[in-house]
Amino acid sequence: KQEVTQIPAALSVPEGENLVLNCSFTDSAIYNLQWFRQDPGKGLTSLLLIQSSQREQTSGRLNASLDKSSGRSTLYIAASQPGDSATYLCAAEGNTDKLIFGTGTRLQVFP
């Protein structure tokens, strides 16, 4: 059974810092891995989707990488801003068509 883990659970950094969020999964037979952002009390917003055949995806200041063999994905945020403060969730999709979520990393960027 797929299990997804995110470390750290919480992170607080000063504005301008580059940071890395980690996501690990136990079953490497995934179709894709997706990163989401969630603001307090809101739904999830899709950030990046990496297909299993890809190594990374980029959108603006965000870069996500995928290493299936080691069961890891990272989300890199460049030049962090207070508006980046949110919970970041990763989710792995396998052959069951279901997304399996990690419990998230709560990020706070202070001015």
Place this chain on the structure above:
Amino acid sequence: DVKVTQSSRYLVKRTGEKVFLECVQDMDHENMFWYRQDPGLGLRLIYFSYDVKMKEKGDIPEGYSVSREKKERFSLILESASTNQTSMYLCASNLDRVRTEAFFGQGTRLTVV
């Protein structure tokens, strides 16, 4: 813009009531999902549907049922609401065949008193 819309942002219901949570997507997606989200437990899948009138149990289906009579609409039903069903409920959809990204609604915060 793609859109998944949940009928209510906040709901307060009494124990024993039958509760309907509605979700509509305008992207012609085959797959639709219902999750609940609780502190410390993350998102857990309740039910999902990969076609009209088709449904599959997720990890925590007990106490819930679903209905998908039209492709764009997926309803979650709490047959007899209980206080342990107080939670944030999230609906999502994606396009099946090419494993595309999932889109989520804004969430429904349900409180059962």
